[in-house]
Amino acid sequence: STKGNQNTGQGGGSAVKTDFGVTNTDITLGALTDASGPFKNLGLGITHGSELWATDVNNAGGICGRQIKLIEKDHGYATDKAIPLYGQMHDDVLGMVQLLGSPILAALKKQITDEKLVSVPASWASTNLDSPSVLMVGGTYDIEQLNGFSFMQQKGFVHDGDKIGHIYIDSEYGKNGLLGSQAYAKAHNLALVPEKITATDTDMTAAITGLKSEGVKAIALTTTPAQTASALTQAKAQGFDVPFIGNNPTFDPVLLSTPAKDAFDKFYFVNGVVPFSADLPAAKDVAAKYSAKFTDTPNIGVDFGYASGLVWQSVLTTACNDKDLTRQGILNAVAKTKVDTRELAGQLDFSQPGQPSSRMSYIAQADAAVPGGITYVKPLFESPEAAAYKTPFQK
Amino acid sequence: MGAFLQVLINGTGKGAVFALLALGFVIIYKATQVVNFAHGSLALFGGYVVAVLKPSVGWWVAALSGIAAAALLAVVVERLLLARARFASDAGLAILTIGVDVVLLTEIARRLGTEAAPFLGDPYDVRPIVLGGVTIGRTQAVAFGVAVALIVVFFVAFRFSSWGIAMRAQSENREAAALMGIRIAWVRAGAWAVGGALAGISVLFLATQDFSGGGLSPATHGVALAAFPAAIIGGLTSPGGAVVGGFVVGLTEAFTAQYVSLDFSKVAVYLVMLVVLVFWPSGLFGKVVQSRV
Amino acid sequence: MSSRPARARADRVWRIGKVVKITAVAALIAVLLLLPLYLPGDWLKVGTWIMTGAVGAIGLTILTGQAGQLSLAQAFFLLVGAVSYSVLTGPTTDPTYIGLGWPPLAGMIGAVLISGLAGAAFAPVSGRLRGIYLGVASLALVFLGFWLGRALPSIAGSTSSGRPPTPFSVFGLSVDVPRQLSEITIAGVPLGRDERSWYLFLFLTVVAYLLAQGAVRGRPGRAWRAVRDHETAATVLGVSVVRTKASVFAISSAYAGLAGVMTAWWTGITKPDESEVVGTYSVTVSIAFLAMIVVGGMGSLPGAVLGAVVVFGLPVALPLVTQGGSGTIGSGTAFTPIVITNLTFGALIILIILFEPRGLAGLGRRLGLRLPGRAPGEQPTGRAGRRRVTDRAATRQA
C-alpha cells in the first residue's frame, strides 16, 4: 500500500516548529472559493485581493523567512465539489485565507475545528464564532445592522415605537443580519416586519408591496446587490419613499450602471470592511494595484481579501516570534492577535473568543457622481447598541 | 384594496411572461414529445445575443436578432442533436436537453464574466405608469400586450392552418405522418424554432429591473423554471392551457406572497398545481390519454 | 424450431456467461474492498459520493425504468432521510435542535422507513398520475421540502449553520475517527474517517443493490414492468395497478431516504438549502438522479451505478484532477476547472444519449459483455426503437 506512511512533515533544521503546509522556504495557505458559480464575483475579488497581499508580502521578503504560497481551488459554490477539494488540500496547507460559501463552511466547520485549520470565512455571520478555527475578519452582520439602525435613528428617520421592515435572505447571512435588527428593535421598542426571501429570488416587488401595505418607516436589507436594486426601484415605482439601510454585501458599484441607478438616493449601507471604490488612502492603494494586474470588475471582496491577508500576516508574525508555525501554534497566535488593517477594516481584536473582531462600521451612500461611486457619510464608529450587544457565542 | 389591485397587476404582469415561456415549452412538447429542460438556456442565449449587440446596433435590432438567435439555436439543437438521437426514448431526449442546458448555461455564465448584469428592457424598463394608487411596471404592460397578441396569433394558426394537425399527427406516429406527406423534419424544426423564439421574446422581459430586479444573469435561467408548473397546470398538450397556466402561476405567486408569506409563494404555485392534477390528471386543458384493449 | 443441440449450445453459452460474470463480480468486489488501502482521502470521498448517488439512482431506476413512473422528487426524499436521521439520532439535550437520541443504526433504519412512508403518503398522487405529469407533480415535493426545511429549523437544522448529524457507529465502532487516531489498520494503513466511510457506504450500496436485484428479478419486478407496459393487461393478470404504483413509489422513496442519510454523513451537516434550484436537496439534484438512470440505461441496476459514476462522480472528480497543483484562479471569464467540468459533463450527457441511447449499460453489452442476468425488462439491444417509430410488433398493437 502507498498509504502506510503518514505525513509528519517536520520543517527541517530551523528552530521553528512546523507541521502542515510549512517548509523552510514556504508557507502555504489555501483558498477554497467560487470562481464560476453564483458568487464568483465575490470569490474572485477576495482571491485576487489575497494574491495582491501575498505579492506585497513576498516582495517585502516574506514572513518568518518564508515566502507565502497560495493554493486556490474553485468549488463553484457546490458543497459536493468543495468537500473532496478540501480533502485534497487539507494536508498541504497551514490554514486558509479564504473559505467561501456558508453551506460549505457549515459542512467543513467540524473538520477545520478538529484539524485546527484556521480559516477566514468569506462571510460575516456571528453564528460562526463558535469555532476557534474560524478567523472572522471584521464586524459581523448583526453588528452592522445595529450600527445602521443607530445611524438611522440619529438622523431622525426612525423613532422609538415605529414600525420597521427587514427584507432578508433566509441564510446564514440574512439571518445574522436579522439578529441585529431584532436586537435593535427590542432595545428601541420598534415593531419589526420581517420579509423572508431566498438567495435566488430577484424580484422584490411582492416584498415591497407587502411592506408598503404594512406602512413601515424604514427598511433594512440583508440581500444581494440585485435584490437591493429591485427593492429600491420597486419602492420608487410604487411611490414608497422610505430610507433603506443595507448590510455591506447589499451594494455593488456596478449597480450604478444599471437602470436602478436613480433609485439609490435613500439608500445607506453599513460596512465593516471598506468597499473597493472607497475614497480612502488604503483602499486606493489596493485599488491601484488591482487595476494594474486584473481585468475583472472589482468589488468589496478585493479589500476584504487584502485585509484577510493582513490578519494572517499578523498571526503568522506572532506565531513566528513564538517559534511555532504548527496549526496549534497558529491557534495560539490568533488568540493574541490585534491587527490594524488601516482603513480596510479598522482595528481588529481576535483575543475575545466568540466575539467579533470589531464592532465598528462605516456608513456610506451610493453616489454615481463621485469617484468610486461612494460617499462616506459617517466614518468608522461603534454605536452603543452594538457595544452592548451580546453575540450568540459570547461568553 | 389598493394593495389588492397592485398585487393583481403584479401577478398578471408576471403571468404574461410565464405564459410566453410556457407556450414555447408546450409547443415544443406537443410537436416532439420532448420535455425541454434547456428552455431557460434558450432564453438566456437569446438574451446574451441582445446584450452583446445592443451597444452597437441599438435595442430594436438587437432584440430582433436575439429572438432570431434563440430560434435558430433551438432549430440547431433539434436538427443536430435530437433528430439524430433516433433511438433514444422520450426520457433520453429530455436528458439530452439537460446536457445542452448545462453546456449553454456554463458557457454563457462564463462569458458574462463579472461585469454588471446587462439589462434588456430599454424601451420600457423602470418607467412605471402610475394610475391612481397602483403602479404598473411598463415591462409588465408590454409583456402582457405581447403575450395577448401572440396568443391570438397562435390560436388562429392552430385553428385555421394545418400546422396544428401536422404537429399532432407526427408527434403521435412518425411513420404514419410521413405516409400522409407530412414533412416531419420541417414540422419538428418549426416547432422548436417557435419555442426558441418565444423563449427569446420572454427574456426581453425577464432580464429587466421591473420583472426580476436583475439583468441577464444565470439567475434568469432559474426564473424560467416557472414554465414547468405553468405548462403542467394548463395541460402539456394545450397551447391555450399554457397561457392560462402562466397566469395562474403569476397570480398565485403574487397573492400568496402578499397574503400568506413571500416565502411560501413558490410552494403555493406547486401546491395549486398538485390540486389541479388531482382533479385533472392531465392538467386543465390537457388531453386525457385514453387507451383500450 | 430450434433443434435440441442448438438449445444445448445456447444453454452452455449461458452457463459460461454466468461463470464469467461471477468471476467479474468477485474481482470487482475485491478491488472495491482493497481500494481504500491505496486511494487518498479525497478520492475516497469521490467514491462514497458516487455510492450515495448510486443508492438513490437504484431506487429511481426501479420506479422510472421498471415501473414507468417518472419522479423528480428524489431530492425531497433525500432531505426527508437526512433530516429524519438527524432527528432520530440527535442528542436529546440540545436546546436548539430536536433529537431523540437513538443509536445510529436504528436511526438509519428509521429514516429509511420514514422516507418510505412519506413516499407512500404521496399515493393519492403517485397512484393516479403518469409520465411527465407525475414528474412535475413530484417536483412540488422538492419545493415543499425547501420551504419546510426552512420553516422548521429545530428539526431540519437552521439555514445559518445546520445541525451536525450523528456519525455512524455500531457496537462501539465509530466511523468518525481521524486517521491519526485510528487503532484499526489493514496492511499498515490506518482506517480513518474516509476509509471507514468507504466500507460503510460500500456495504449499504451492495445491500441496496442486492435487495433491488432480487425484487426486480422476482414477482414484484414483473408486476412493475407489467404496469409500465400495459396497465390494463396488468390488471387483467391480477396486478393491482394503483397499489403497485403507490408501493413502488414508496420503495423508491425509501432508497432516496437511505441516500439522504448517506448524504448527511458525507457532507457532515444537515442544513436546508439556500435556493430551490441549486443545493443538496434541490431541483438540480432531482434532475441529476433522472440523468443518472437515463445515462446508465433505464431500468438497469448496473446502469444506475454507472450513471452515478458519471453524474455524481465526474463533477466532483474532475476538479480534483484539474486542480491538483497549486494553481491560481483565473479571471471571471476564464475556463476555470469548474467551467471545464460542467462543459465536459454536459457534453458527455449529450454524447451518451446520441451514441448510446440505451445508456451505459447498453454500451457494456455492446462491447461484448453480453452477460446473462441483466435486469429483466431493460431495453434489449435489438432493434427496439423510439415508441413512435413502431417496429413490427408495435404496429400490430395500434
Next chain:
Amino acid sequence: MTQTTAQQTRSGRRVRPLRVDDLTVRFGGLVALDHVSFTVEPGSIHALIGPNGAGKSTCFNAISGVYRIAEGRITLGEIDLTKTRAHRLAGLGIGRAFQSLSLSPTSTVFDNVMLGRHSLTAGGFLSYGLRAPWTSRSARRHGERVTEICEFLGITRYLRTPAGALPYGDQKRVDIARALAVEPTLLMLDEPAAGMSAGETADMARLIQDVRDELGVSVLLVEHDMGLVMGIADRVTVLDFGRLIADDVPAAVQSSPAVIHAYLGNEDSAGDAGGEPGREAG
C-alpha cells in the same frame, strides 16, 4: 342455456358457468352493449361473433372488469364479477388474451408468461429482495409450469428472447400462454387467429381444442375467421350493434338469416367483390 352444472378441472379448481345477464355498457351516448345475456357452459368452447364494432371486445372488457357496466350482472358460478375488483378476477380463474398485443416488449417471453402466475404467488419487495428461501422454491415450481405451458404453445425456443422481437404470430402465442399461466377455468381469447395464414389458423384451432380437452376449461372466443369458429365452437353468440341477434349451435347460427344479413354476408354481396367469398365461408 339449460344445464349449468359445474365441473372440475383436474387441478381441482371448479369450472363454473359464466353467466352474462342483461349486460349493458354505455360510452357517453353510445350503447356498446344493449341488454345482452348468454351463458358459457363449463368446458365448452363458446364463440362470440359479430360485425366490427358490435361490442365483442367491450363484452370481454366488461367481463374482465376493465369497463364499468351500466346494467346487468356477470357471474362466475356464485361469484358476482361485477362486484369484484378487476385485479382479483385472475385469482378467480379468468385468463384473457387480448385483441391487440399487450405484452411487455422488452421483457423476456418467460417473464411475460410468468406474470400470469401473479395471482397464484405471493411475496413483495422485501421477501424477494431478501431472497427468502420460499421465494426461490416458488419461482422454481412456477417456472417449471411456465416452461410446460410454453412447450405446449411451441414457444420454448424464445423463453429468453424479449417478446417484442418475436414475429407477430408467436407474440399471439405468448399472449395465450400468459392467459393460460393464470390456470384459468375460463379462457378468453380475442381474435387469436387475426393476421394468421390459413395454415396457422388451423393450428390455432387445434390448439384451442387441445386446451379445452386437456384442461377441461371453458373457452370464450371472439374471432372473425368463420372456418375456425364454426369448426370448433360448441355454441355461438352473435352480436350486432350491441344487441344479441343469435345464440345457438354453429350450424343454426350459420343458417340464420339475421346473422347472414348482419355479419356473414351472402353470395350476392360477396359477388359484388367480384371474387369468391372469404375463406371463412369454408
Next chain:
Amino acid sequence: MLSVRQVSVRYGRSVQALSEVSLDVSDGSVVAVLGGNGAGKTTLLRAISGTLPLHNGAISHGQVLHNGVRIDRMDPAQIVRRRVLQVPEGRQIFTGMTVEDNLRAGGLASPARTRTAARDRVYELFPVLAERARQVGGLLSGGEQQQLAIGRALMASPDTLLLDEPSLGLAPQLVSRLGSIVQQINAAGTSVVLVEQNATMALGVAHWAVVLEVGHLTLEGSAEELVESDDIQQLYLGGHAESEAAAVAAATEAQDHRRRRPTLRAWSG
C-alpha cells in the same frame, strides 16, 4: 406506372429482407402480393413509400420508378406528393386524434379544395366513420380503426394505393366489402398494390399476383393462373376443403413441419 427493379433491402447491417425483387404495377391495375409471415411483403411496400429509413432499413440495390422518375431516393413526403400512398400494416391511426382529425391529416398533402369532396367520399364508403367523426381514434373498435386507416389514405386521392393487410381484423362481410371497395377505387383510376394474408379476397380482386418467400419473388402470374396453382391452393387458400374438419386436417398437413404439441396436463397446484 410503378416499377420496382431488382430491389434488395437490408435492415441494419445484417438482415437482408428483400433480394432483387422486381415488380411492375401498370396504371389502373390491382396487384396482389402474397406470402407468409416475414416474407418481406411489408418491406416491399416500405421500399416504395420511402419509409424504410424509419425502420433502420435501406435499399441496398435496385431502383423504384414512378412514371419513369426514380423515387427510391425521395423522402416519404415527396413520394406522397406524387400521390403514391401507403396504408401501413397494423392501421397506425393517430390514436389520440378524432376520426375527423385523422382524416384531415390524411388530406394534408392534397390541395385544399379537393379535401371536402374526398372526405365525403370516405364517409360514403365507410359510414361508420361519419357516425364516429368526433370520437378519438384510439377508442374505435379494431375493425373501425382499419376502416379509418384506409379512409385516411383515400383523402389524398391517390394515384397508386399500397394496402398492407387491410383485411386484418375485419368481419367477413366487411372483408368482401373491402374487396368491392378496392375494385371501386381501382375503377376510378387508382392502381392498387394489395398485400394480403386473405388470399381468397386478394386474388378475387387482383389482375396480377406475386408470391414472396423469404425475400425472394418465387411466383407470379395473373390472378386466375395463381388461383389454379396447387402451391397457392395449399398454402394460402387452405385447399379445396369440403368440410371444416377436412380444412383443418389439410392445413395441419401443410404445416407438417410443426412438431406434435405435447399434452398440457392440469396443474397440480
